[in-house]
Amino acid sequence: MTKTLHVELGDNSYPLIVGTELLNGVGELLIPHTKSNKVLIVSDAFVETHYMPVVLNSLKNVGFDVSTIEVPIGEESKSFAQFSRIQNSLVKHQLDRGSMLIALGGGVIGDLAGFAAAVYMRGIPYVQIPTTLQAQVDASVGGKTAINHPKGKNLIGAFHQPKLVVIDVDTLKTLPLRDIRAGLIEVIKMGVIRDEPLFERVEENLEAILNLDNTALIEIISQACVNKAEIVAKDEKESGLRMVLNYGHTFGHALEALTHYTQYRHGEAVSIGMNCAAQLAVNLGMFSETDFQRQRALLKRAKLPITLPSDLTPEALCAAMYLDKKTLGGQLRLILPTRIGEVVIRDDVNDQHILEAIAQCF
Ligand SMILES: NC(=O)c1ccc[n+]([C@@H]2O[C@H](COP(=O)([O-])OP(=O)(O)OC[C@H]3O[C@@H](n4cnc5c(N)ncnc54)[C@H](O)[C@@H]3O)[C@@H](O)[C@H]2O)c1
Ligand SMILES: [Zn+2]
CATH class of the missing domain: 1.20.1090.10 (Dehydroquinate synthase-like - alpha domain)
Structure with a gap:
């Protein structure tokens, strides 16, 4: 069972797909939304272990050239340090304006990766694959991206809408x-x-x-x-x-x-x-x-x-x-x-x- 919704924002409109067994077909879902075959997937240590293999496989099967980066688990990763690591990775793997960044994880990953996508080359496309209920019902919709400043949460950020949101409810099976x-x-x-x-x-x-x-x-x-x-x-x-x-x-x-x-x-x-x-x-x-x-x-x-x-x-x-x-x-x-x-x-x-x-x- 799959439902597709549309977030209507003029030129920034995007589809949001909710269902089961979506991760193993994410490669096909992505094809209509990207011009380049280069993608970088951002995740955290937990998500990397449990969900990266299936996503990676699906993307490679349809011909994407995929790089990955993992950040430590937790809110502390919404930091300048992790933001810089992602920028370095984007540069190192030569992603260009048409390349896609994928946020695979909870709200921390969505906010951090979304912000990285918002500013790299003044904004590249990104996709949200939220894996916590919090991120699925809230953080992944709306285009708010941010990192934290030592003086306050979400102080440094941007509005940047994703090209696609893929919500696979199977990922909730591992959530406490x-x-x-x-x-x-x-x-x-x-x-x-x-x-x-x-x-x-x-x-x-x-x-x-x-x-x-x-x-x-x-x-x-x-x-x-x-x-x-x-x-x-x-x-x-x-x-x-x-x-x-x-x-x-x-x-x-x-x-x-x-x-x-x-x-x-x-x-x-x-x-x-x-x-x-x-x-x-x-x-x-x-x-x-x-x-x-x-x-x-x-x-x-x-x-x-x-x-x-x-x-x-x-x-x-x-x-x-x-x-x-x-x-x-x-x-x-x-x-x-x-x-x-x-x-x-x-x-x-x-x-x-x-x-x-x-x-x-x-
Ligand atoms: N942008 C927005 O509009 C918006 C809205 C609400 C919240 N947020 C942000 O979202 C963040 C909170 O999101 P969160 O609660 O998802 O936090 P999170 O990303 O830190 O995830 C919480 C924990 O769940 C783990 N996890 C992720 N997926 C899992 C899975 N499928 N199974 C088991 N464990 C899993 C993570 O490794 C982490 O330890 C905050 O930084 C908040 O500011 C943003
Ligand atoms: Zn809230």
Whole structure:
């Protein structure tokens, strides 16, 4: 079973293919999207061991001249050092403007390789083959690429759309369940911000999803990508609408920063953040208690955390929220739900309300 979606961005439009057993046919999938037979595949140590052989084989079988580069596992690889290594490799293997870079891995690889492709020769084509649920439903769609600066995450980056995204759900079979749950939050988030039927589908198929049932996975991943593609199509460079994707993230980013990015997966911090944002919306009289409990119940069933750690104070979390780079002109912009399937952007919520809502979420 395979679904093909289209991310409509004028000249930058591209197809996104979701299905099973796609990696062994990736060579054929790539042919219509490249003018040159040279490709460089970027991956990390885990992905290299498990998925590189099949991808390499498929590309070589249809005549591609393939080079590979592996970076260390983890967020630390979104660095100047790894970025430079990739540039050196691109130069060494003489990739030209028509050559293709392939990001094979999670969101770290997608962001790093995407940024490398964005600036080498002022931009060469690249393909995303995301292998984590987080990357499949979020990072691989939208063309945001970046590396980190010691002073902050994703500070150095570019918008650069891929030519093709290939999502093979078979790769999720090796992903730890904790990462499946954490990635699922971005799907649930999408349901809350604009797609009530998707939210309901996750409610109804949660066990099948967590058991990695192919049909259930393809359904929710493709629907999450449809939503993200629609948002990106309306706001490619994040000037307005795209901000709604930040639901739960202002609280979540603050929590991640305060816990030094070690205690929570990103999705877990966002889950807690969504609970805080929903509580705040209830307190402001804009979100019903019933919908609040509905979101809470799904997060709990998915075994995602919803409460803040006891060693944190509301004041510390609120202060950290102001340091998130999504803050504009010193004013917090919060994405708050009005019902499951709709959110609004609010920049007029006072700190007292925010502190009260946070205090209710321990
Ligand atoms: N560009 C965007 O729009 C966007 C959106 C959201 C997140 N991101 C970025 O994505 C990154 C997080 O992505 P991530 O969670 O995928 O992290 P990641 O790439 O570090 O992957 C997490 C871990 O999973 C391993 N892994 C990858 N595929 C696997 C598989 N199939 N089976 C088992 N293990 C596998 C990796 O080796 C790594 O250890 C962050 O850097 C974040 O900033 C970008
Ligand atoms: Zn996120």
